[in-house]
Amino acid sequence: MKRAVCLILSVLMLVPFLSACHGSKGLKAFEMPDGLDENKEYRITFWAKNDTNKTQVNIYKNAIADFEALYPNIHVELRLYTDYGKIYNDVITNISTGTTPNVCITYPDHIATYMTGENVMVPLDGLMDDPRFGLGGSEVRFDSPKRDEVIARYLDEGVIGGKHWALPFMRSTEALYVNRDYVEKLGYTLPEVVTWDFIWEVSEAALRKNDDGTYFLNGGSVMIPFIYKSSDNMMIQYLRQAGADYSDENGNIGIFSDATKDFLFTVAEHAGSRAFSTFKISSYPGNFLNAGQCVFGIDSTAGATWMGSKAGHQDISSDKLVDFEMAVLPIPQVDPDNPVMISQGPSVAIFNKKDPGEVLASWLFAQFLLTNKVQIAYAETEGYVPVTEKARKDPGYEDYLARAGEDSELHYSVKLAATKLLLDNVDNTFITPVFNGSASLRDAAGELIEATSKSARRNETVDEAYMEKLFKSVNALYRLDQRGESAAERSELGKLPATAVVLLSALGAAWLGIGAYGIMHIAKKKKR
Amino acid sequence: MKKIFALILAVLCVAAVCAGCKKPAPEPEKDVKGEGVMTYAEYMAAAIDAPVVIETYVQAKQSWWENKATLYTQDHDGAYFIYNMTCSEEDYAKLVPGTKIKVTGFKAEWSGEIEIAEGATFEIEEGSYIATPVDLTALFGTDELIKHQNEMFSVKGAVVVAIGQNDAGEDAAFFYKWNNSGEDGDDLYFKVKIGENEFTFTVESYLCDKTTEVYSAVKNLKVGDTIDVEGFLYWYEGANPHITKVTVK
Numbered sequence: 001m002k003r004a005v006c007l008i009l010s011v012l013m014l015v016p017f018l019s020a021c022h023g024s025k026g027l028k029a030f031e032m033p034d035g036l037d038e039n040k041e042y043r044i045t046f047w048a049k050n051d052t053n054k055t056q057v058n059i060y061k062n063a064i065a066d067f068e069a070l071y072p073n074i075h076v077e078l079r080l081y082t083d084y085g086k087i088y089n090d091v092i093t094n095i096s097t098g099t100t101p102n103v104c105i106t107y108p109d110h111i112a113t114y115m116t117g118e119n120v121m122v123p124l125d126g127l128m129d130d131p132r133f134g135l136g137g138s139e140v141r142f143d144s145p146k147r148d149e150v151i152a153r154y155l156d157e158g159v160i161g162g163k164h165w166a167l168p169f170m171r172s173t174e175a176l177y178v179n180r181d182y183v184e185k186l187g188y189t190l191p192e193v194v195t196w197d198f199i200w201e202v203s204e205a206a207l208r209k210n211d212d213g214t215y216f217l218n219g220g221s222v223m224i225p226f227i228y229k230s231s232d233n234m235m236i237q238y239l240r241q242a243g244a245d246y247s248d249e250n251g252n253i254g255i256f257s258d259a260t261k262d263f264l265f266t267v268a269e270h271a272g273s274r275a276f277s278t279f280k281i282s283s284y285p286g287n288f289l290n291a292g293q294c295v296f297g298i299d300s301t302a303g304a305t306w307m308g309s310k311a312g313h314q315d316i317s318s319d320k321l322v323d324f325e326m327a328v329l330p331i332p333q334v335d336p337d338n339p340v341m342i343s344q345g346p347s348v349a350i351f352n353k354k355d356p357g358e359v360l361a362s363w364l365f366a367q368f369l370l371t372n373k374v375q376i377a378y379a380e381t382e383g384y385v386p387v388t389e390k391a392r393k394d395p396g397y398e399d400y401l402a403r404a405g406e407d408s409e410l411h412y413s414v415k416l417a418a419t420k421l422l423l424d425n426v427d428n429t430f431i432t433p434v435f436n437g438s439a440s441l442r443d444a445a446g447e448l449i450e451a452t453s454k455s456a457r458r459n460e461t462v463d464e465a466y467m468e469k470l471f472k473s474v475n476a477l478y479r480l481d482q483r484g485e486s487a488a489e490r491s492e493l494g495k496l497p498a499t500a501v502v503l504l505s506a507l508g509a510a511w512l513g514i515g516a517y518g519i520m521h522i523a524k525k526k527k528r
Numbered sequence: 529m530k531k532i533f534a535l536i537l538a539v540l541c542v543a544a545v546c547a548g549c550k551k552p553a554p555e556p557e558k559d560v561k562g563e564g565v566m567t568y569a570e571y572m573a574a575a576i577d578a579p580v581v582i583e584t585y586v587q588a589k590q591s592w593w594e595n596k597a598t599l600y601t602q603d604h605d606g607a608y609f610i611y612n613m614t615c616s617e618e619d620y621a622k623l624v625p626g627t628k629i630k631v632t633g634f635k636a637e638w639s640g641e642i643e644i645a646e647g648a649t650f651e652i653e654e655g656s657y658i659a660t661p662v663d664l665t666a667l668f669g670t671d672e673l674i675k676h677q678n679e680m681f682s683v684k685g686a687v688v689v690a691i692g693q694n695d696a697g698e699d700a701a702f703f704y705k706w707n708n709s710g711e712d713g714d715d716l717y718f719k720v721k722i723g724e725n726e727f728t729f730t731v732e733s734y735l736c737d738k739t740t741e742v743y744s745a746v747k748n749l750k751v752g753d754t755i756d757v758e759g760f761l762y763w764y765e766g767a768n769p770h771i772t773k774v775t776v777k
Contacts, residue, residue, distance in 0.1 A: 054709040283639035457577040
């Protein structure tokens with residue numbers, strides 16, 4: 001009888017452990033604490049991205065120091081990355097071990113994947129609107145922007161499934177960087193907004209050679225007239241301009257369409273002639289532009305300090321630099337009267353923790369990144385723009401914008417032209433729908449361009465059959481037909497199948513048996 | 529006792545002979561390529577984007593990620609950098625230095641680096657070869673250097689010069705990343721003077737991470753040190769050697 005009681009007790013004791021093992025129960029949803037515990041030390045981690053730009057690193061460090069001076073019981077540990085992809089991979093790895101950062105610079109596409117874990121992320125609506133600790137809150141110890149001072153369009157970019165999951169940090173777009181001298185040497189006049197037809201035509205013309213086999217434009221042996229840095233953006237923006245499908249908010253994918261195919265045929269034509277190439281195939285557009293080996297380079301406005309022979313950053317030796325007039329224009333358009341361009345740039349997300357106080361500390365730090373000092377300093381490092389009206393209207397920022405070209409560092413003309421390009425086109429920007437799998441779709445969009453370009457360069461036949469095969473392989477490679485659902489949009493899956501119930505029950509019984517035997521064995525040993 | 533001694537000697541003699549038998553036959557100094565396989569000269573003469581088939585020997589592995597492997601390889605005539613070759617993790621483990629592989633892919637050029645483009649396929653073949661570093665001390669700063677692109681090389685008697693200034697405003701012998709924006713574990717950059725010219729060398733963190741001797745050695749360099757180095761003559765907008773060994777003299 002004693003044995004039977006012992007066994008029952010052992011089994012009962014094991015049940016909670018086993019349910020914990022197999023339940024993969026997430027954290028409890030975040031609830032706003034009564035306040036920040038001043039007597040408690042909070043250590044929060046901040047994973048950030050810098051563009052291998054030391055000034056950006058120092059801005060983060062200074063922001064942390066300033067924040068810690070205001071909140072002496074909150075300590076922020078900075079971990080730096082130079083690649084969003086690595087942050088994404090590390091976060092995914094750390095979700096399973098419960099060691100996510102507290103605050104992370106990231107993209108909404110990535111957040112949608114993080115959200116597949118239960119309560120991994122913290123929705124920001126309640127935090128933003130909290131009268132004491134929210135944006136512009138009464139108990140915030142710094143000059144925080146009010147909610148209506150954050151540019152609404154950018155704030156809305158962090159909405160997934162009807163809730164805000166990210167604060168915007170910086171915004172950029174893509175720009176067309178042009179060697180104006182070369183365009184004019186070819187007999188063309190550069191319009192304020194170029195069409196795709198224009199860029200293809202001039203790029204083909206730029207392949208003209210002299211009798212000795214050198215290129216007409218530079219007298220050299222290298223000329224890649226048009227280089228696009230981000231082939232995924234190239235496809236995404238073209239489809240948007242053409243009014244063609246890409247995806248919708250529900251994750252329905254429309255990229256494998258006739259519009260995409262037609263664009264890829266055009267890409268193939270010009271990649272095959274060598275008038276067009278990409279970063280992955282040839283390298284950075286800026287390097288070729290600065291060496292006088294390129295006419296059109298498309299790159300982020302956040303890369304403007306690498307563009308132009310007088311740019312502060314150079315990857316090529318000074319003897320290879322060529323002096324020329326750089327024009328900074330919107331990317332090529334389908335309809336130049338109604339320009340459309342992507343809105344991109346880092347956002348800030350907050351991860352959930354057991355201690356709501358720790359989450360509140362994280363939120364305060366995230367909010368601190370929106371203060372004028374941080375916003376303006378960071379925006380000035382590249383062709384970024386601040387995400388708050390408060391920062392944009394700051395006299396210091398207005399003065400910065402007004403001094404374009406005064407020097408080749410802080411007021412570098414190309415960087416400021418890129419910045420103004422976005423400031424003038426905020427209403428012409430768009431973002432792509434975010435869902436679990438949208439990051440893969442973006443990669444797939446780029447791969448369509450890359451694969452087609454490579455095939456054309458390798459003299460493969462690019463025809464209807466090719467496109468059919470390409471669409472199929474890209475669809476499979478990026479698992480676009482196996483898209484999951486985010487926690488925010490998770491639906492009821494229904495009852496488990498009977499076979500699964502039997503299997504899981506058997507597994508549970510086996511674990512219970514093993515556990516009970518183990519406990520009884522240990523108990524016996526202790527008796528001896 | 530004499531019998532035992534004689535027996536031991538006999539065993540030792542047999543063992544020595546057997547050991548000699550097991551030595552692999554010396555590799556020929558020139559590669560004999562299989563059918564349809566290019567010589568190094570043919571590979572170099574091929575146009576960018578042309579299909580290429582080569583036989584080569586793994587000298588070092590840089591990285592593996594999502595079934596893509598990046599390798600430094602070399603035959604007796606020259607070197608081939610293979611970027612993101614299709615390779616399972618299981619096969620990647622088999623690619624120890626010396627392994628002979630036949631690679632089918634396309635030739636590419638990325639910022640001056642001649643390489644076999646992403647997506648090449650390979651098969652492991654019989655054979656082994658580890659290249660001896662070629663001394664390029666006299667060729668740095670000359671037009672001849674590029675002919676040794678991607679080869680395992682050495683430089684003797686280079687002098688460490690400051691690559692820039694650290695946060696304290698002092699001359700730094702090395703940087704984390706090209707502009708010192710990185711941290712421990714990132715690529716290390718350092719500058720050396722060879723003859724009258726200065727060159728920037730890199731410890732590529734995927735090839736030699738922070739646990740390696742070369743990573744530690746570079747972190748301990750001081751401006752003015754005279755060093756011997758070994759590495760691979762990678763190219764990025766000019767010579768951008770990936771260093772695998774540093775000896776302070």
